[in-house]
Amino acid sequence: MNFDDLIAFDVHVHAEEPCCTHRDDGYMEFQAGMVKYFRNPAGRDGMLPTVEETAAYFRERKIGCIIFPVDAERETGFRRYSNHEVAEIAARNSDIMVPFASIDPAKGKLGIREARNLMRDHGVRGFKFHPTYQGFYPNDRSAYGLYEVIEEEGGIALFHTGQTGVGSGMHGGMGMRLKYSNPMYLDDVAVDFPDLKIIAAHPSFPWQEEALAVAQHKPNVYIDLSGWSPKYFPPILVKYANSLLKHKLLFGSDWPAITPDRWLADFEHIDIKDEVRPLLLKENARKLLAM
Structure with missing residues (x-):
């Protein structure tokens, strides 16, 4: 990758192509909820972009x-x-x-072994965690073995924070509990793993x-700006972007829920x-x- 040739770098892109030949029970309802929340056609009628299509875009x-x-x-x-499949396609x-x-x-240990293999042998540079979607507090000690491997291998841990479109408006919120994604829990992780690079995703x-x-x-903590159109950024976020955190904020779209085209167009009109x-x-x- 030649960074000099790029106009931007998006740190938050989802591989949404399903992993199986048929949809699991409830999957289409989940995707329909995401379409409604983000007002985006991705996921409608199961038409999700493949990783190859994402790369072309x-x-x-x-x-x-x-x-x-x-x-x-x-x-x-x-x-x-x-x-492994996502890593293989990304390598191509x-x-x-x-x-x-x-x-x-x-x-647990099965995941720790997989993480080490992915980083050492398959070019994986970091890991995405979604505390609400995965149902855990980021500072739960049961996750620390996985963080240790990521830190040892020089990787990055990217955590969803804040409200989520997952389950929004669905019966019981699809069982999703927002409490897990309070970014303050990342403070413990940053203290206990000071050499682990951490990205707190989203406003x-x-x-x-x-x-x-x-x-x-x-x-060691950064923030990505994905999941929201910039026109909805709160004033305090824009203020910090222009000052104290100008070296620690990162462009992210949240593809395919939000496209870079939409995000970048709205970014042109905010006070940065x-x-x-x-x-x-x-x-x-x-x-x-x-x-």
Whole structure:
């Protein structure tokens, strides 16, 4: 990947292609809920973009990306998309993609072994965690063995924070509990793993100030700006982006729920300083990934 040729780098891209030949029970209802929440056609009638289609979209726009599946088998019953398959496809598209993986911390030693293998032998650079979707507190000691491996291998841990579109408006919220995704729990992780690079994903409604505080206080914590159109960013987030955290905020879209086209178009119209824009769009990610 040649960062100099890219106009931006997106740190939050989902591999949504299903891992099996048929949809698991409840999967289509889940995707319909996501369509309604994000007002986006992705997922309607099961028409999800493949990883190859995703690569073509980003290559056409000269936008690099981190891509990952999400392992939430235990909480949802939806079989996960194979980490190894996503890594293999990303390797074939390495001019535009950096592979991350996802492992439910509840998989214990099995997950720890898989994480080590993915990082050492399959080019995986980090892991996506979704505390609400996976049903765990980020500072639960049961997850620490997995963090240890990621830290030892020089990887990145990316955590969903704040409210989620998953289960929004569905009966019982599809069983999703928002409490797990308060970014303040990442403060413990940052203290206990000071050499682990941590990304708190999304404007963390309703805990935006907690996320800003943790990122400002802990050198190893960053924030990605995915999951929201920039026109809805709270003023305090824009203020910190222009000042204290201008080197620690990262462009992310949340593809396919939000496309880079939509995100970047709205980003043009918010009050970000000219000298800060390239930091958020690409340079902070280049430094974080050492690319």
